[in-house]
Amino acid sequence: IYFDHAKNAWVDRNSYLSGNVRKKLAVAEINGLDRNVEALSEVLPEQVQIEDISLSLGMQWIPLEVYSRFVRDISEDADARVTYEHISNVFEVTCEASQAKSLIFANEHITLDKLLNKLMNSESIRIYKDTYNWRGDLVRVLDHEATEQTNIIAEQMKLEFANWIYDQQDLVDQLTELYNEKFNSFVVQKYDGSHLQFVGKVPDNVIALRRHQKNAAWRGIVEPFVLYDHVVGSGKSFLSITRAIERKRLGL
Numbered sequence: 001i002y003f004d005h006a007k008n009a010w011v012d013r014n015s016y017l018s019g020n021v022r023k024k025l026a027v028a029e030i031n032g033l034d035r036n037v038e039a040l041s042e043v044l045p046e047q048v049q050i051e052d053i054s055l056s057l058g059m060q061w062i063p064l065e066v067y068s069r070f071v072r073d074i075s076e077d078a079d080a081r082v083t084y085e086h087i088s089n090v091f092e093v094t095c096e097a098s099q100a101k102s103l104i105f106a107n108e109h110i111t112l113d114k115l116l117n118k119l120m121n122s123e124s125i126r127i128y129k130d131t132y133n134w135r136g137d138l139v140r141v142l143d144h145e146a147t148e149q150t151n152i153i154a155e156q157m158k159l160e161f162a163n164w165i166y167d168q169q170d171l172v173d174q175l176t177e178l179y180n181e182k183f184n185s186f187v188v189q190k191y192d193g194s195h196l197q198f199v200g201k202v203p204d205n206v207i208a209l210r211r212h213q214k215n216a217a218w219r220g221i222v223e224p225f226v227l228y229d230h231v232v233g234s235g236k237s238f239l240s241i242t243r244a245i246e247r248k249r250l251g252l
Contacts, residue, residue, distance in 0.1 A: 110153075217239055
């Protein structure tokens, strides 16, 4: 068993070495629990490196300051900023791009800031033009050529964002640590019932519980609710009886 500071209680190994183990490890290190630190370090998920992390404009886990730094660099506007409205789930990019940057990341149909707003909010980019139909009515239709050209610029902007991060070690370290903290800290709990004695059970030559039955029985003991959705013939009946008897014997 291990002492869990978050619960201020002793918990079994299977429970302690699961869940957000990265957070538990930090707490254990602060409190000098060497045994806990050693055990948690062994089950800690392998660090995901930056080259295996998807980096796209508009990802909410990436800090706003990172986006703002990118927009300031890509637009050459020192006052550029990026804001995010949580209720509407909308990013807003505000900047005035230099002429040099506009020649690369804009065209006659879309400005650099509008392009960034489209990308940050995962909006499709379509360019329309006015023309006349066969009846002579003015109608608005999709400009396929302009749309294709603008989307090529959009793809260049996406690539520029990723390369911009890769070229800055401080951002690589920051985002790698942040990603792993948010998305690579949880371990699914495993239930090991190999230690169970089953007091009063008939000899094994009459009924011998298999490993998966012991593990499932232990899960049923430590968890108040459980579903045994095993296939027919896998021993659910003996398993359910075992769980019921053990919980009654333990006063659960």
